[in-house]
Amino acid sequence: MMAVTKRFTVGTAAAAAATAAALVAGLTGCGGSDEAARTEGAPGPKKAAAPKNTVRLIGDGSTAFTGAQPGLRKAERLKPGQRPPQFVVFSWDGAGEDSQKLFSHFRKVGKKYGATMTYFLSGVYLLPEEKAALYDPPGHAPGRSDIGFNDREGIRDTVRQLRGAWQEGNEIGTHFNGHFCGPETGVGTWSVDDWKSEIAQAKAFVKNWKTNSGLTAEQPLPFDYDKELIGARTPCLEGRENFVRAASELGWRYDTSGINNQIWPEKEGGLWDLGLQMIPVPGRQFETLSMDYNFMVNQSGTAKGAPSMHAYWGDQFRDGMLQAFDRAYHGNRAPLIIGNHFESWNGGTYMRAVEETIAQVCGRQEVRCVSFRQLADWLDAQDPAVLAKLRTLKVGEAPKGGWAEFLAARPAAPAASPVKARQAG
Template sequence: MKAATMRVAVGVAATAVIAGLAGCGGPGADAEKEGAPGARKAAAAPKAAPRLIGDGSTAFTGIQPGQLRPERLKPGERPPQFVVYSWDGAGEDSQRLFSHFRTVGKKYNATMTYFLSGVYLLPEEKSDLYLPPQHSAGRSDIGFNDTEGIRATVRELRGAWQDGNEVGTHFNGHFCGTDGGVGTWSVDEWKSEIAQAKSFVKNWKSNSGLTGEQPLPFDYDKELVGARTPCLEGRANFVRAAGELGFRYDTSGVNDQIWPEKDQGLWDLSLQLVPFPGRDFETLSMDYNFMINQSGTVKGDPASHEYWGDQMRDGLVQAFDRAYRGNRAPLIIGNHFESWNGGAYMRAIEESIATVCVQKDVRCVSFKQLADWLDAQDPEVLRKLRTLEVGQSPKQGWESFLAAQPVAPAGRPAERPAKPVAAASHAVRPEADH
């Protein structure tokens, strides 16, 4: 893929002062040996003969390998620590970052979520097939692709799914701002954008002419259950559209590091505020936000590249530590396949994966796997977990905190523990990711 076609549109990020609370966590290699509670590897599914769908761009190949079998927490059991690494606009170009992080994931037993931009499977000469809301046909702020770029991206998507990773969507043209940007789209316009994102995946062979290639090994109508909107804009109407279309989660907002809850039927698994070492505010858990608060440009002073990468890595590890030793809330991290500031943020991500995903009781998973686990839990247990603030561990220990509730005598409800009070800290955050 041409590097120019995969360049993410970068805008100026505004900041707002808020009261910031946080808590996080993650999954990993040694956790399987240690028997992490509540999430165990499912047995390998027997291979089924592919059943081609449509023009053969996709196929049903059976149950996805490499998934965790979600298990309900037992009374008094400490939750596993989940960490989700995710990638916006996933595609393979000359930097080969998609293939690189697939290798990293396998090395550290980490599955991830790849948010594909649908136009990365649409060749430039077929650009008029894209009818973006509020824009003319064939318009895209991130361009389209060429034949070899499509071939390489499909190869990585195929392997990623077979490795146990999730393929979500970052939609198509990546329009931000007030001039027809996604923040101005209606529910129906979002539905059109989603339908087109699916169509480009389901028809990449016909559109590209690569009819001799192997299909993607999944039914995208069933595989696609979550997304992140461009620039984190337009979330309200997107969530309404996604809920009506059967999506299971959204990760387009800004949260503190506390346990998630549902919003209009979707799990709100938004990005989070995390420590920014050496600064007196927190920033969003995404490479772009560290970059915009450090250099303000993707080509900052080379003398600072190492420091900036270390700063992001340390911020993510600090976020992990306060959740891992505190409330065990999942840690949500977002990234781009970009070599901004000399690749500082790619190094930061890889080093954080190597640090957190190998620890006991840690599970580095995709968003879909996290949603599976959340759906398997007792809603009352999740409600109790949400009473824990950022970095706050249960005062009397996990065994007592999540102990089975006594059965109340007839006519008299059982008493619930008082909600703990936590102090808020002030944080500054960029409101948009890119």
């Protein structure tokens, strides 16, 4: 993959600010009106009011602890013979809100179809260009970034989307910072310590966006980023080996920088390997990675291909995702991993394809469109022996005797006879 050279296009900053006290109050509101509607007129003693949520600001107030993330489903272990859910993960590299308003649009799409997603934020999208020198990328001069930086309006718009996305149950991961690719100076040349430096800086830009941008009247992000950040996708899928080592040492839980087939995942270096997958390219005799960029490269080779082909290329991407979904849904039920960018390549046809795919799959029976965090939670809750058995199923392969037989409870080991028990003792 080539570097994504997107730079935000933002307009003139608007002048609007509330007081800090009002901002904190906006985060501490509880569901009073809903609770009143449920209990009004009910017989019996009056119930005590539920305690209000508390907000504990962190550092300069760019982030805050606001309690458990709302809207998350508790991970449960499969029962013997139970068919696994069909997980689908839609994820976004370099997530930020610019003039295209794609972040806010796909938040609405997610709410409409009951899907939560993972947004991989690029840290430099919270760093204003005049403070670019604060970024010291490994192997490059301070202030260098292949995707540029942001301005105050772009930062404000992005943090508002990040705040709302998290409160809706979505995950905020990282796509790191400068997005350096290539064999000589890209992230593939980085050491474990280089990755740790890049991670620390990505965290710092999120934890100090108020100080760096001067947007002190804005509400904080409602999470502790040190705890929220548990996974990532590396730029151009490069440098994965040393990144996994660094992430494992930092206690992260997954990586999605690999290239896999549609089979059940396993751990590598202590992290769940939730990499992108090879999926069909309808009408052609090969498969490619489950990402908008890779379809674009195989279709037009440019972000500005022939307009007469835009609709066809979008349909091809959508149908490739749907074919990948169908063979998993009716086959081995392996999670389907989809990666995308907030871009309008080839007239925005890939954005249309993703939205149509979400609309067609996320409401189906036994389908869960979730974030990587939620998928990792579910995998961690399973019996390792069951996951190992699921990994024996090939791409699109359904259990021959059905799920009830394939995942039936194993018979308990026979108890030792009294004679043998005495001999063993």
